[in-house]
Amino acid sequence: MRKRSPGLDESLLTHLPPFSRLERHQIRAILDQATSRRHDVGVHIFDEGAEADRFYLLLDGYIRVVRITPTGDQVVALHIPPGQLFGIAQALGRDRYPATAITAAEALTLSWPMRLWTPFVSEYDGFASETYATVGNRIGEMNTRLVEMATQAVEQRVANALLRLVNQTGRRVDDGIEIDFPITRQDLSEMTGTTLHTVSRLLSAWERDGLVRSARKRITVTDAHALVLRSQGSAAPDDTVTPPR
DNA sequence: ACATTAAAGTCGA
């Protein structure tokens, strides 16, 4: 199941930001300490609150980072695309995972024991600065989502969530950009703090207007520009003043 | 403007 990975090619890591400044023999050493693993879709790689014993690099697939409330409601915090580290509790000064990581699509990961985190940071040039940069980006994204939640109407939030997804995980297809992993109305509602019904109605309306095309678990944005307009909203929120033209 | 409830339709394993 889980296997040692001396057979992995160094080129797997050479282009990725955390490792891009390293020598070949350094990457070899890193790979030799890694465990590689394939995960089916929908499995928990680690759970919120569990002891953070390993950190991970996503080679392929997608990870959904989720928090679960006592009543069982899920909130999707963010999605991790291939090439990024996750489960890096140590970088945040934690010894337990702050959220749950679930595969959004079949995934391939490398992982290392968390005790290697400190040596990696001190020995490998650029590792720390690059990983803190991605941590910063994630915090920035969560930050803008916080503002969206507080100020924007549901249609704008869902439009923004969709746009982020196509930007981060979109794949070009003939008639637009498709989200690269299966995603349901429920998932989208959990990302935007609304219900699956509202998401369904919005997607139906957008499909009628030719902005998106969707089948079950598949969403393609066919007119990103028009969707950007929806994400900015035409109607002003209750207590804001609409500036004159 | 949006959630909730209810019902029914559709798709895939």
Place this chain on the structure above:
DNA sequence: TCGACTTTAATGT
């Protein structure tokens, strides 16, 4: 065929 997913409409706040 069954359950997961989706849609639609009616009604509530």
